[in-house]
Amino acid sequence: MACSEEYSRLISLYPLSEDQTPEERAKLEAHIQECAECRADLEKWREFLNLICSAKGVKAPQGVLDCTHANITAAIRRRAAMKRLLRVACFVPAIAAAAVTIAAYFGAFGDSASKGTAAPDQPAIVAEKPGEQPAKVEESQLETAVTPDHDKATDPFASVGQPEADVPVVAERELSLEDKFAQIDDPAKVLALLKAELKAAEADPQGGDPEGIIALAERLGERWPGSPESVDAIKLISRCHTQMGELDKAREVFLSYADALGKAATKRGLARGLGEEKAATLGEESTVDAVREETSRLFRETDYTSALAFCDVMRTRWSGKEAGFFGQFLTARCYGDTRQYDDAEQEYRQIIAEHPTSEWATRARRSLPVILANRGRMPEAVLVCQQWADMTDDRQAQATAYYFKGCYLMAMGEEHYPAALQAWQWVVNEYPDAKCLRSVKGMIAKLNNKVTGHIGRHNP
Amino acid sequence: MTQEERQTKSSDHQAANPLEKVLEESLLTASKQKAKARDWEPQFSRYVELKQERLLRLAYHITGCWHAASDAVQDSFIALHKQLFRRGFEGGSIGGWLTVVTTNNALAYLRKQSIREASPIEDVPEPAAPVSDSPLEHREAIAEAWLRIEQLPEQQRRAFVLRLYEGWSYDRIAAELGTSAATAQRYFYKALDKLERLKCNKL
Numbered sequence A: 001m002a003c004s005e006e007y008s009r010l011i012s013l014y015p016l017s018e019d020q021t022p023e024e025r026a027k028l029e030a031h032i033q034e035c036a037e038c039r040a041d042l043e044k045w046r047e048f049l050n051l052i053c054s055a056k057g058v059k060a061p062q063g064v065l066d067c068t069h070a071n072i073t074a075a076i077r078r079r080a081a082m083k084r085l086l087r088v089a090c091f092v093p094a095i096a097a098a099a100v101t102i103a104a105y106f107g108a109f110g111d112s113a114s115k116g117t118a119a120p121d122q123p124a125i126v127a128e129k130p131g132e133q134p135a136k137v138e139e140s141q142l143e144t145a146v147t148p149d150h151d152k153a154t155d156p157f158a159s160v161g162q163p164e165a166d167v168p169v170v171a172e173r174e175l176s177l178e179d180k181f182a183q184i185d186d187p188a189k190v191l192a193l194l195k196a197e198l199k200a201a202e203a204d205p206q207g208g209d210p211e212g213i214i215a216l217a218e219r220l221g222e223r224w225p226g227s228p229e230s231v232d233a234i235k236l237i238s239r240c241h242t243q244m245g246e247l248d249k250a251r252e253v254f255l256s257y258a259d260a261l262g263k264a265a266t267k268r269g270l271a272r273g274l275g276e277e278k279a280a281t282l283g284e285e286s287t288v289d290a291v292r293e294e295t296s297r298l299f300r301e302t303d304y305t306s307a308l309a310f311c312d313v314m315r316t317r318w319s320g321k322e323a324g325f326f327g328q329f330l331t332a333r334c335y336g337d338t339r340q341y342d343d344a345e346q347e348y349r350q351i352i353a354e355h356p357t358s359e360w361a362t363r364a365r366r367s368l369p370v371i372l373a374n375r376g377r378m379p380e381a382v383l384v385c386q387q388w389a390d391m392t393d394d395r396q397a398q399a400t401a402y403y404f405k406g407c408y409l410m411a412m413g414e415e416h417y418p419a420a421l422q423a424w425q426w427v428v429n430e431y432p433d434a435k436c437l438r439s440v441k442g443m444i445a446k447l448n449n450k451v452t453g454h455i456g457r458h459n460p
Numbered sequence B: 001m002t003q004e005e006r007q008t009k010s011s012d013h014q015a016a017n018p019l020e021k022v023l024e025e026s027l028l029t030a031s032k033q034k035a036k037a038r039d040w041e042p043q044f045s046r047y048v049e050l051k052q053e054r055l056l057r058l059a060y061h062i063t064g065c066w067h068a069a070s071d072a073v074q075d076s077f078i079a080l081h082k083q084l085f086r087r088g089f090e091g092g093s094i095g096g097w098l099t100v101v102t103t104n105n106a107l108a109y110l111r112k113q114s115i116r117e118a119s120p121i122e123d124v125p126e127p128a129a130p131v132s133d134s135p136l137e138h139r140e141a142i143a144e145a146w147l148r149i150e151q152l153p154e155q156q157r158r159a160f161v162l163r164l165y166e167g168w169s170y171d172r173i174a175a176e177l178g179t180s181a182a183t184a185q186r187y188f189y190k191a192l193d194k195l196e197r198l199k200c201n202k203l
Helices: A002-013 A022-034 A036-057 A062-109 A139-146 A177-183 A187-203 A210-223 A228-243 A247-261 A264-271 A274-280 A288-300 A304-317 A322-337 A341-354 A359-374 A378-391 A395-411 A414-430 A437-458 B003-009 B018-032 B037-063 B066-087 B094-115 B136-150 B154-165 B170-177 B181-199
Strands: none
Touching (some): A062 B066, A177 A210, A187 A210, A210 A228, A228 A247, A378 A395, B018 B037, B094 B170, B154 B181
16 A cells, blocks of 8 residues: 555654654554554554563573673683683793703803703703694693782682692691681681692691691681681682592582572582482482472473483383383483484484384474484474374374474475475464464465565576 | 754663763773783673673573573673773674674574474473573564564664664764764664564565
8 A cells, every 4th residue: 555655664663752753643643543554554563662672671580690690700711711821831832942042052152061961950951843832831830820910819700710829838837727827817818828738638638637627717707707718718618528528518518608609500500410319319219200300300400410310210110101201201302402312313213113102202203303403304304293293183283293394394495395385384274273373374474585585586 | 853853852761870881981991902801800790790681681582591691691791801802892882782792692592493493392391491481472472573673784783772672872873883873863764664564564
């Protein structure tokens, strides 16, 4: 209609009152009273803008905020550390080469006795030829070279992931740890002292006193409550427990450290893998429901290692039963989500082959094409979709199967577009109540646009 | 109403947090002076803290998944850090740049998702945890709407997101895009026109 063209701009600006004059608004308002088409257009347009702007009421969960912030900081710090490492790795060989040049210079004009040989009490330095691999830098060299001038007191991140400060523990061994603790007034220095003490204890398990360190670390927390060092001291206590072989206690303390830091991500990361241990010691008295629920929870939390361990328990304990199938199916899902597609495919195929008429086989038929498609095996994915549609009695599932079939056909290339369109058209005609109808129609429109564009380009 | 009047009238309706502004300015100055990233880490971290929620909301709105939103925002901030302290910042303002890059990251995720369909199973838990709370159909409609925006040319999309989502004035958008205010307005109108036509199936 001609009016659509004329009022198109007015409609597009109507919801944005700032961009439209009162006259323009009045003109459009008068028009839409008469023209149903423009009224419908305006309604659609308003709905669209509402969809775009409806994000403003959403609130991000605290866990997501913490996790995002922690990950950004960690990524930036990793990058910086890598940069420093590279710098040091390039710098050390250059110094070595310079030292050799100087040595050669003095060797040539200096004492004839030392000409051409290095002094016996000094290590010989081998010159690097240009183009050779740079000499390997020892870790200890890097640690000292990386952090000499950084002021930890001004840097809130300094205590995390940085090498520990050097404290002359060996030289001051004659004073007891308690005495030294009493003498130092700075929490950072106390923490460094305790860290160094623990390091020495870790190197020499017989000579160290982790319990004494724990006591002092706790006192540090009491003496300087709320300081960053008091939080780090909790981590130190956890390390002491590890040193003493009290792993459960160490983990518990570490979790409280994570709490203290308020880093949900750390906590979640640490809790990962615990399920594996738990699955190994799962008592016979555990009910199917409890195990199933725990397995689902682990899977939901993407702790796949633990979920797989629980799935194994379910598969062996309730073999041939509903819970066993669930375990097998979830195993396949875990493999799929961790991109172990071969294993996932094998599991799904096994479910389909062993229990072709079960509910789990239907689900496997639904998930298997996704795995196949991810490996680029579209024809097989199409085949499985067709089998899925043939095997199931559920109309919704049939419609979804045809929808997926169309998607995979479309992904196979232009020559399969008609087949894809046919599959989707079949859904539109035969399953008007399908839940996926909107997606199907969207795909049809998308394909039509693609085809039209194609024809347009080649036949202008 | 003349064009100038419209531009003046369409002022920013979402004023940024003053601290956010100060941090943006100081980070930009640091970038220009080629300061060391390490010295500016606390400021950068504070800026992330202030800015992330808004960006997370935007990315979540587009993707419908907090994990994907978090990824998109993380990528944006890491790219920003690289721009500020390594390559030199080329955008107009940090806030606008972040909004546009986060939108692009989230749209890239959405595009991938629309190609590789997930396999939702009724009572088996879904992977990659928190899924959108909104009903499926509504979620689908939002995704569809954003996929339409994704089809817009880059400049038009930027103008559209900054004007409609951030509520920026044309002057500010123009500074961001490196054009005049009139051109920024034209980009926005073209985007509106195209989207309106797409929405009403006129194309």
